[in-house]
Amino acid sequence: MFSSSRLINSVVQRLLDTIEQGRWTTGQMLPGQRELAEQLAISRPSLREAITVLETLGVLRSLPGKGVMVLEHNTPALRDLRSPTVATASLENVLQLRYALEPFIAGLIAQNITSDEIGQLRLLLLDLREAVEDGHADGLVEAYNAFHRKLVALTSNPIFLSVSQQISGALEQSKHLVQRNAAHAEDILHEHETIVRTIRQHNSEAASQAMRQHILNEGLRLNIVLRIPENDPATTQPNQ
Structure with a gap:
């Protein structure tokens, strides 16, 4: 039972847009999950799921005890995640x-x-x-x-x-x-x-x-x- 892909894809897209706009650059850490979830007005589980999607696609990396870091990536290839x-x-x-x-x-x-x-x-x-x-x-x-x-x-x-x-x-x-x-x-x-x-x-x-x-x-x-x-x-x- 996978839940709403529309919601998760929307969060993924918003994170990608923010990265492309230069707010978070390669090597920079994202805000803490509590803060980021509040900024996006979503639940923390939904945020974690979106981060997991971007981890798998090589956009982000979770560093235990430190947070989530932005990696070098090619975002145009990631635009359509659903068939x-x-x-x-x-x-x-x-x-x-x-x-x-x-x-x-x-x-x-x-x-x-x-x-x-x-x-x-x-x-x-x-x-x-x-x-x-x-x-x-x-x-x-x-x-x-x-x-x-x-x-x-x-x-x-x-x-x-x-x-x-x-x-x-x-x-x-x-x-x-x-x-x-x-x-x-x-x-x-x-x-x-x-x-x-x-x-x-x-x-x-x-x-x-x-x-x-x-x-x-x-x-x-x-x-x-x-x-x-x-x-x-x-x-x-x-x-x-």
């Missing part, structure tokens, strides 16, 4: 793509993730937990989106980011995305805790399986029984 060709995709189409891609990503980053990167995931997991505890549906969507985008960013593969943007656009235009209730929110939190734990343990197989199971469960929460190959490694039954 309109997925606008008619069904939720099952999107889930099948996620099922093919995200378990690979989780397993890949589990191999070489650093302690700083694990800290970033745990911070995003904290945002997710707070949204669940507060019963804040919009916050849950934002935190969920930021978490999955960060996983993509940790691969340093801009093609993965492009695909995730397309997933985001398809889900945004779907009229069948249901509201999460409290029980589902708790399940979602637990599944993400499992994903982070297996990644932290550098267990690629378990991380891939945890993500695979999560996406199968997402399908069931949307009343979709996902069609997958008979020889697929998902041997456990999705949570009911």
Whole structure:
């Protein structure tokens, strides 16, 4: 469930525009996230997600303990991050793509993730937990989106980011995305805790399986029984 790509792309575009206008130059640090979120009148999870997009595209770099630095970049090539060709995709189409891609990503980053990167995931997991505890549906969507985008960013593969943007656009235009209730929110939190734990343990197989199971469960929460190959490694039954 990726949240509003229009909002994130809007924030990405505003940051790019500000950089192009010379307000922040190569090597300069952005304002702190609290200050910057207030300037842009957006939530901090949405800002973090936009920063993650620009990190993956080589525009920004997060420096632990210091902040976010502007890198040398070629912004014209970054203008259109979303493809309109997925606008008619069904939720099952999107889930099948996620099922093919995200378990690979989780397993890949589990191999070489650093302690700083694990800290970033745990911070995003904290945002997710707070949204669940507060019963804040919009916050849950934002935190969920930021978490999955960060996983993509940790691969340093801009093609993965492009695909995730397309997933985001398809889900945004779907009229069948249901509201999460409290029980589902708790399940979602637990599944993400499992994903982070297996990644932290550098267990690629378990991380891939945890993500695979999560996406199968997402399908069931949307009343979709996902069609997958008979020889697929998902041997456990999705949570009911």
